[in-house]
Amino acid sequence: MRLHRLTLTAFGPFAGSHTVDFDELSAAGLFLLHGATGAGKTSVLDGVCFALYGGVPGSRQGNRLRSDHAGQDTLTEVVLDLTVGGRRLEITRRPEQPRPKKRGSGWTMEKAVTLLREHTAGQWRALSKSHQEAGEELRQLIGMSREQFCQVVLLPQGEFATFLRATATERAALLGKLFDTRRFKAVEEWLRAERRAAEQRVAAGDGELLRLAERMGQAAGDDPEALAGPLPEGAAAGDPELAAHILRWAAVLATTARERAGIADLAVTAAEGAHEQAQREAEAVRELAVRQRRHAAAARRAHDMAGEREARAREQDLLGTAERAATVAPALELRERAAGRQARTAAEERSARAGLPAGQYEAGAEQLAEYENRLREELGGLADADRDEQRAAELAHDRARVEREAAEDERLTADTAAWLDGWETERLGRERAVDAAQSAATRAAELSGALDRARRRLDAARERDSHATALLAAQDRLRTARDAAADARDHWQDVREARINGMAAELAAQLSPGEGCLVCGATEHPRPARPAARQVGRADEEAAQEAQQRTAGARDAAQEQVVHLAAARDAALAAAGPEPAAELAAAHAALEEEYRAAVRSAAGAPEARQALDRALAEHARRTADRGDAESRLASLTTRRELLDREAAELTARLARARGAHATVAERRARLTADARLAAAAAGAARAAQESARALKEADSDLADAAYKAGFPTPEAAAEALLPETELRRLRQRAEEWRREEAAVTAELTALELAEAAALPPADPDGARRAVETATVRLRGVTARQSAAHTAREALDRLRAEALRGTRALAPAREEYARLRRLADLATGAGENTLRMELETYVLAARLEQVAAAASVRLHRMSSGRYTLVHTDARASRNVKSGLGLMVVDSWTGTERDTATLSGGETFFASLALALGLADVVTDEAGGARLDTLFVDEGFGSLDEQTLDEVLDVLDGLRERDRAVGIVSHVAELRQRVPAQLQVVKGQRGSALRHRTAGER
Known part of the structure; x- marks a missing residue:
């Protein structure tokens, strides 16, 4: 089996998609997988195992496969391209995982996916989408279970260091996973079970005759004849008189049982009548107790409610006052806005009057208007101006344009302010x-x-x-x-x-x-x-x-x-x-x-929320518009001041040109400025008068509203206002009180409850005890009746069973002796001097093969000093034998326990053991070729010379065209092994970096 490419997506610490090119790494035969602790080196090996078997190695079965760094829309996936059994395959696996719903909000569970493809005739062809079919196909091609694969291909050095120092029982547990010895264990269990079954049959037959007598006495119950016992003194299970004695005794018991049955029938009839009467009376008492409890509870609640009336009345008064105050709230709000506007206009008026002549500072709005008209008339009487006057006209034009733009921004500001004034409502x-x-x-x-x-x-x-x-x-x-x-x-x-x-x-x-x-x-x-x-x-x-x-x-x-x-x-x-x-x-x-x-x-909640959101957006837009307009007004004010300064300079030049005499332009400019000031002051005075009148009207309206609502002053109405949440709470409590009073009144006026309350207190416990007493009596007489009616039948059946049991006992005893000897031999007891079980015997042979294969590499790694040997010496204190391991030290010529090896010696001994085990397991699995191996950690405990020898052994694996990946933190290996795969961890997940032999 050779690995070609591995792609991990949202797997373990890898947030995105990362690809490992094993062909590139394996070109040198030996490559290094390194990275910081927790970066995800083991996750690369987990990805290989997950792709092949749908699960990770046993010690990490509970780990979460999905990356915590991955985005919501990125699904966890592993794709492995490999050649196994002469076939080029690609396996794609996705575990079951949550993903966002395609429609709406929330999450849904994505089912697990397995895809198997084969590369034939220059293209990929789909083989299966079934988890079971793909898994079975891969297991047949690989020839190993997941446990064997993780032990043979992903060589875990820590486990083999433990294996070296393990007891025979612990070694048997690991070897049993790797070598399928379940059939031998099944033979042991079958022999144990057959021996126990035969032993139970013999024991049952031995005690059956004596137990039959006891069962006859139990069937007869408390009959005095039964208490005397069926056996005469000194009789045993082989006594020839036993059967006749039991038959005579059973006949007497049957006659007595018939007489006792008649008595029991009469007792049952009487007990049934008493039981039914007690049940009827108990039911009536229970119903009466329920009605009495309901009436008492209603009376207690009515008494409690009477004590709460004063508090309820206070809350009702508070609610009424707050509801009346709520009618005054609009007038209070209007008055506050009017007061704010009056303060603003008064300040604007003071600002406008600041530039007036001293004689006009205290003038009213009409007087200021007349003063402005006089100035305008004087301006109209001026003659045509010269060039400076033309410039003054241009300045006036610019000044007018600024004023228009300022007026437009002021209008926008006023409109926005008016809208914002109603925003809170x-x-x-x-x-x-x-x-x-x-x-x-x-x-x-x-x-x-x-x-x-x-x-x-x-x-x-x-x-x-x-x-x-x-x-x-x-x-x-x-x-x-x-x-x-x-x-x-x-x-x-x-x-x-x-x-x-x-x-x-x-x-x-x-x-x-x-x-x-x-x-x-x-x-x-x-x-x-x-x-x-x-x-x-x-x-x-x-x-x-x-x-x-x-x-x-x-x-x-x-x-x-x-x-x-x-x-x-x-x-x-x-x-x-x-x-x-x-x-x-x-x-x-x-x-x-x-x-x-x-x-x-x-159902209207979403629409109401959307309306509120739209209103909030409109408020934000208008607030931004007002800010922009105020910024523009400030800029226009600056522009207006510049124009005014230029006009003043022009006037000064004309004055200097005319000496002590004012020119027409100067006079026009002065008159124009005075007229503007007078106009502004007149407008500000009129606005102040209007705002004062509006404030007075608002005060009057507020006083009228407070009076109509029953408050002596507006301040009293303002103090009586309550938040809307408090008003809702008071209204809800008032409604709850009304409902509770109605319910208590209904309970107290119910006729059946009142009648029950007038009766003496019910005693349901006493009635229940009477029913229980009647029930116990009925059960007792019924049990005695059933026992009397079935006694004779039980005696006949027991006699027949005794005859059959005696005939069946002899062959069962012979079978038990034979099975006991076989079971003891297979389970390590009896004649088995080494106390070696059948499964252990098979595993011992496999361990001997592993030790021989491991010694070849251990001899080379230790410079010819150490070899491993298997020992089946009998252990002491009932410890399992047959799975011992010893190390032979050629320097001293002695055998010693593997636990005496140093840290570095333990590492290369465990590495040799792992490689030897890989060879034996591979042969056991049918000789499947393994072209890619991984060796995990432990190199840090080696000195430089031993490290060279270990690397030589690993490099020698290439003789069989194998690629070996070393998983290690050791920095020196980065200099010795040029082909590297580095795992780099970061806050957003880990990443993979390749480095081949030709790179620096």
Whole structure:
């Protein structure tokens, strides 16, 4: 088997898709797999094992295959391209794993996938999509189980170091996994089981005769004759008088049992009547106790509610005050907005008046307007301006454009502010709609549980009524069956009595000359008894007994059915209560309608949430627009200031040009500026007057609203306001109180509960104890009746069993002796001096082959010093023998235990053992060629010389065209082995990097 390519996707620590080119790595024959601890070196080997067998090595079976670093849409997958058995195959496996749903949200479970393809005639051809078919095809081609493959191809050095120091039992466990010795173990188990079965048969036969006597006494019950015992003093299981004594004793017991049965019949009839009466009385007492408890609970709750009335009244007053205050909330909000606008306009007015002449600072809006008109008239009287005046006109044009743009931005700002002023109201409305839908969803969930309980109670009520009807019919059948059983029992007793009276004649009919009598043992029979005119024989008695058993069985079946139906009815009654099924059906229908209404209300939750989201988006957009407009206004203000400065400079130049005399342009500029200031101040004054008037109107409206709502001042109304959640809580508590008062009133006024409360307290425990007493008595007399009726039949059957058991005992004893010897030999006991089991014997032969194959490489790695040998020396203290390993030290000429090897010696000894085991397992599996091997860790314990020798041995594996991958942390190996596969770990998962012999 040769590996070509391995692709890992979202597997182990690898988040994405990574490919290992084994052809490129194997070109040098020896390659190194290295990386930091936890990077994922072992995951590469796990991927090979998972592709071939659908699972990872046994010690890592519980590990999660899917990478925690992979994206949700990336599925875990392993693809392996290999050649095995002369065929080029590709295996693709995906484990069962969750993936996002293609439609909607949430997750779904992706089923496991296995794909097997073969490369023939230059193209890939699909072979199978079945896990079982692909797995079986691969196992037949590889010729090894997963355990064997992981031990032979993925050589785990740590396990073989443990194997060197293991006990014989531990070695047997590992070798048993690799070499299929289950058939030998099965032979051992089969021999053990056959020996135990034969031993049990002999033991049963030895004790059967003595146990028969005890069973006869048990069948007769407390009969004084039975207590005396069937055997005379000193008798044993081979006594010839034993059978005759048992027969005489059984006849006496049968006669006594018939008399005891008649007495038991009378006792059963009386006990059944007392039991039924006790059950009826207990049922009545239980119903009375339930009604009394309900009435008492309602009375206690009514008393508690009376003590809560003051607190309820306080909450009702608080709720009423808060609801009245809610009507004043809009007026309070309008007043706050008016006060804010008044403060803004007053500040703007002060700012506008700051530039006015001293004589005009205190003027009103109309006076300022007149002042502006006078300035405009003076401007109109000015003559045409010169070039500077033309420039002043241009400046005025620019100033007007700036003012227009500023006015547009101011309008946008005002519109946005107006919309934002109503934002809180709209937001609260949207949130209330979402809250209402969510409350409906919560209510639907609560109603779902109540609806389920009501449905179960309705089903129980219907089952209760059905069982009650069936119980009446079953009780009628029980009475009929009892009468029939009593008649059959009387007839059987009559027949048995007649047969006992004529038993001497029946025994005489079986006598033959020269044969011993079964009663006295005599061989002569001078006066045998003569049968009566109508002789009752065994067949008559057996027919009568069969009829009695048949009717008794029918009676017991009818009794069992009555008990079963009564228990089922009681269970259904406990679950459903006494209410009629029609009332429960009506209550269930009402709950179902309320539940459907809540579901319909809850269905609007997504739409309400979407509306709220749209409103939030609009709020964000308008807030951004206002910010942009304010930024532009600031820029325009700066531009306007620049224009004003330029006009002032122009005026100054004209003044300098005219000396002490003002020019027309200067005068026009001054007059124009004064007019603008006057106009701005007049506008600001009018806005301040309007906002003051609006504030006054808002104060008046607020006072009217507070008065109409019953509050002395607006401040009192504001203090009485409560959050909406608190209002909902108070309303809900008020509604709960109303429902609870109605329920308690209904309980207290129920006629049947009031009548029950007027009676003395019920004692259900006493009634239950009376039923239990009657039941115990009925069971006792019924058991005694059954024992009396079956005693004779049991005695006859036991005598026949004793005769059969004696004849069967001799051959069973001979068979047991033969099986015991064989089982002891196969399981390491008895004559097996080495205490070696059959399976261990086979494994010892395999271990001897492994030691011989391992010694070839160990001899070379240790520079000719060490070899491994197998020993079957007998172990002490009952320890398993046959699986010992010793190391022969050629330097000292001694054998010593493998546990005495040093760390480095243990490593190359375990490596040699692993390679030798690989050869033996390969031969055991049919000689399948293994072209790719992996050796895991342990190289760090070797010195430089030993490391060279170990690498020479591994490099020598290429003689059979093998590629060997070394998995190690040792840094020196990176210099010695040029072909490398590095596993690099990172926060987003691990990655693979190739390095071939030709790269630096």
